Amino acid sequence: MPLKAVLFDMDGVIVDTEPLHRKAYFKTFDELEITVSEELYTSFTGASTKRVCETLINEFNLNQTHEEIAKSKRDYFKDYFYNDEEFDLIPGVKDLIQHYFENGIKLILASSATMTTINMVFEKFDLEKYFSGKISGADLKESKPHPEVFLLAAEMSGEPVENCMVIEDSTNGILAAHRAKIFCAAYRSPHSKNQDYTLADTVVSDYEDLQLDKISKYF
Template identity: 40%
Template sequence: MKKAYIFDMDGVIYDSEPIHARAKKQVLAEYGIDISAERLATFVGRSSRDFYGTMVEENPACGASWQELAKKKHDLYRKLLTEDRSIQAIPGVRELLERIKAAGYLIGLGSSSTMEMINLVLNRFDLKKYFSVVVSGDELPRSKPDPLIFLTVAEKLGVAPSECIVIDDAGAGVAAAKAAGMYCIGYDNPNSGPQNLSGADMIVGSHYDIIVV
């Protein structure tokens, strides 16, 4: 019997990837690093440490640490998210959270974003009240596709992994959910780039397609 839903944030709660891509490309360009949209898409759902650590390792001549790059991108991203009022929650996500809550399920969030960014997003869209547990992968030693983040959410919720349903838009997130032994709904978000969601138990193109029973 399923007892909990665990949401990813970026690309599931709000359409983050176009903003992330813009900020990442701008910061990397300042250090002479060019990255294609296709390469960026392979890092969707993975932590800043993972992404910028790889960039620094591949481009040692940039002369920056991954922490420096991550901070610059974070500051720019935060500015964009705070000032661009056209950015909204993904259609149907609030209604989905309401349906899940009304059905009596626990709700958790497992995001690779920093806790500061998670709080900014949830407060911006007035969604924090729905989540009993929030875990930032940035504070964990391993990021998606490792299952640690989802296992940590389940443990904090007090439920078994087999009792959880994960909603994630990235291939890394789907892989993490399945490695954790959880049921996974892949949200096919066109703005998240080409993602391999084939490992998901179900793939949907809209939050309205998710039936809560």
């Protein structure tokens, strides 16, 4: 079965927004005059902003509402997003996206991020023209490792799952692709800590290794 569609995760695959979220949260903690330990911050991984804010209110007996705290964090995030000079696309990913696009491969973004963040990334880095569909967290009833996001993305591409490939960087994302029975390429970045790649069909550290001539043996 030839490869017809590639389903991209966003965070950790196209961009790495985690350092920006971290800076925005810690700026918010300073504003709230609270000291959040590394252990507590690590426990927030994968949690929604609302849940993080509710945890902070309970943990530190704060008077603010979760909406107020979330707005503060969001404002800081936006500021870093547009002004932090270190924030860029993951090396090699734009060349890979253009390579697939020029070879007629359909591209779908399959992310649990908000559509606002997705659109900010697409606008800043001029990615909109390459993708024929985008899925955000709001489109999903279940989160990874449930396969819903990738099954929806495959459906959006109009291609059967055996003609699709997922690019992921996290344990939960790889497991979701595996459960959807879609070929999964795991991207191992310098930032991927403690992720389990055993269920990935191939693992790369350089996006050049996912060019069509390199992966044709799998399809």
